[in-house]
Amino acid sequence: MDWASLNAFVAVADQGGFSAAAAQLHLTQPAVSKRIALLESSLGARLFDRLGRQVVLTEAGRLLLPRAKQMLAEADAARRAIDDLDQDIGGRLSLATSHHIGLHRLPPLLRRFSALHPRVALDLGFMDSEQAYTRVLQGSAELALTTLGPTQPPLHSTPIWDDPLHVVVAPDHPLATRAKVTLADLAAHPTVLPDAVTFTHTIVADAFARRGLSLQLRMTTNYLETIKMLAAVGLAWTVLPQTMLDAQVRVLPVAGLKLTRQLGCTVHGGRTLSRAAQAFIALLKADAR
Structure with missing residues (x-):
């Protein structure tokens, strides 16, 4: 074997x-x-x-x-421990990240980290937040950078960024010229959102459920770029983070609605982090400040 x-x-x-x-x-x-x-x-x-x-x-x-x-997790931990015997930080750092964070938050951090620690081999995997949690649980990823949802031991999450969500439509959508939009107005129009099992979908659905309203789902997909495109061509309204707003969509002034998700880092609380992982988390926290 x-x-x-x-x-x-x-x-x-x-x-x-x-x-x-x-x-x-x-x-x-x-x-x-x-x-x-x-x-x-x-x-x-x-x-x-x-x-x-x-x-x-x-x-x-x-x-x-x-x-x-x-056995593979223990072998990887042994390799990291031996790598950490060197004065300089080296070895492999396995990161599981959501597509949104990987595209909109990580690039400058990865550039700085690679410049500070050139001997670290970065293993970067793009996936849904829920899959990233599973990777950390299984030991195939040391860090998960995702939208944060409920976690239970042995997982431990640290919030890094607040990520406000804005309700958006195409500039020619029937609601686009309204000076004030209610949740009931939105409920009367189709929406496109991430899958029902995702944290973002849950945030939006709960906001409507608390007011006795339900969502009129046209479709779901976990790729925010696809969701933005579908909204931008007028097929539905959706929610997007601040980093994705531009002239293709118009932000709606929705009364009484404030949607914010937290993005951050999740690790396995029962495992000792490599020096590379500790250095990357320190860089994340510095960026948050």
Whole structure:
């Protein structure tokens, strides 16, 4: 049993297939298949059943998966500890970030961090906030930079930025010229929002529910750039953060509505952070000030 084969096994299990695992690991599909075959041979047991294009874990695979993730997390922690023996900060720092933060908040921070700590290899993954939390729980990411929602131990979140949300429409939307807009006015028109399981959707839906109103959803998607486009062409109203406002959309003066989400950093409270992670968090907090 070797680390490369274990890593391939976890990737296939998490991604649900060999092709997706190969893309994640930057390998060819035959290379991933070979690693799985070597692991199955060394264990003397099949780990996956191949049902056409579908791949499912066998009983042995289900037994191995949590132990493999724990072994890989411990191996990564050992590598970080050895890297941290050097005077300069080095090693690998795995960050899971939401698309919005990655595009609108992170670029200047990444530039400064790389200049301060050139020996750190940044492993940056873009995903939904909820997926980023899962990565931290599993140990495949050391830090998650996301919209903050309710967290429970062992996760620990630190707010970094306040992120006000503005209700916007296309300049030619029926509500665009109103001097005052109510929640009832919005409820009468279709909206496009992130998926119902996201923190942002929950913030908006709760604001309407408290007033006995429901949303008229046209569709949902987790890409804010797509949401902005759909609003900008007049298909729906939506909410956008300050960093995405421009001439394509018009902010509505909605009476009695103040929507703010918090963006920040989430870590696993039961794990010791690498020096690289500690340095990155310090840079985040400095940026917040």
